[in-house]
Amino acid sequence: MTVPPIQRLLGPVAVFAAGAVGAVLVAFVDPHEPGHYPTCPSLTLTGWYCPGCGGLRMAHSLLHGDVPHAFDMNPLVLLLLPVFGYLWVRWTVSAVRGVPLRSALIRPGVLYGFLVLLGLYWITRNLPFAQVLAP
Template identity: 50%
Template sequence: MRRVDTESRRVTSRPGSVVRRLAVPGGVFAAVAGAFAYVAAVDPNEPGHYPACPLFQYTGVYCPGCGGLRSAHAFVHGDFAAALQANALAVVAYFVFAVLWTLWVVRSVRGRPMSFELRPVHQWGIGAVLLVFTVVRNLPFGGWLHP
């Protein structure tokens, strides 16, 4: 609960409210860390542990997510070159997530809500990056982007 100090007009918080505000970012962190820990423990390079990409299996076309598990496995084990080779876009997404999550935690500690709104131009931009990445990785000169 917030209290307003009338003399200085500062908003103060009770100690328990900071913990409460960090519950959701902490839960998201726990879920992501758990997923990465599982992928680190169960090697996606070994056959039979994970299902194959249906798009690649039936068409031979690499989707934007193909190689994402191998990328996460290599990333967790510190092999950043292999992570980039498996799925460079996923590695970029790991860093974007880390920055946004850190911003979320800092804003939560300060008692400010995290408002993150993707405008249509941003949505179209993300879609265009995914489309270009998919097309380039499936062309003959984009072999360096194959998982």
């Protein structure tokens, strides 16, 4: 039994819609002002910046065209945005064609490498010599 194309596209469309709604919210509700968003649980509990800390402020700055400030808030997430976009396009194209998503970017070795990168970034951005990575 084949799945209709519209059903195959539900996942990519839902992710796009959620991202668009989130982008609109972050564009209009400034995360630089305290009290608009909850604080990072990792930062609150440990005092360490997690890999996502500064992500909302990065998105706000990017949506307002301030790329240098966005880079200052979270360079890793900013640099990974094209990768996430590429993966979403590959997912959408695969859904339209009705074929399973097979990508070199989601193989176990790449996934483990990405997790190691996140771990190293998490540790490094909290070291005294790497304050440039802190939001």
